[in-house]
Amino acid sequence: MEYKLTFGKYNEALKRNKLMGLKCNDCQTITCPPKMTCQECTGTNLEVTELRGKGKIVTFTTIQVAPEGRENELPYTIVMVELDEGPWIIGNLIDIDPSKTGMELIGKKVKMGHKVFSGDKYSNGDAARPLFSFAD
Ligand SMILES: [Zn+2]
The missing domain is CATH 2.40.50 (OB fold (Dihydrolipoamide Acetyltransferase, E2P))
Structure with missing residues (x-):
């Protein structure tokens, strides 16, 4: 398995005042801070998305x-x-x-x-x- 959004990339974005999360394409739940799987359904069909903070x-x-x-x-x-x-x-x-x-x-x-x-x-x-x- 791969990390769609590593903690390093999450942190680099935060330094630019951007909050990044992961959107699950199966159940639409947003996971933040990033994890390897969806926090709701544990699926891995995730995409990186910017949150409003x-x-x-x-x-x-x-x-x-x-x-x-x-x-x-x-x-x-x-x-x-x-x-x-x-x-x-x-x-x-x-x-x-x-x-x-x-x-x-x-x-x-x-x-x-x-x-x-x-x-x-x-x-x-x-x-x-x-x-x-x-x-x-
Ligand atoms: Zn999910």
Whole structure:
């Protein structure tokens, strides 16, 4: 089997502010981040598609104890976003005071940008990750 969209290509697109996913030609489900198979039917009849990067917050957490190397970013808020196209992805939330987050975040509409995080001793160099802000 082959990866229609490797994590490397997904990450390169993210650095250009493009969110790529996979559309299943059998059941029409969108998979994102990329996997080898459709997340719904496990089929491999997939094609690469660009997503709009818009959705709503379904859950969140505020990080108070950072992984090694990220201590100076504390505190920060991570959100899980249900994209308009269906899949759920994780990213950082900006435009808020992380010490004042609450349940009012649930359901808020957001749009995606990205941030490039520098590599550390556990990773393979710099990597882009989704960064969400409130949609107008
Ligand atoms: Zn499918």
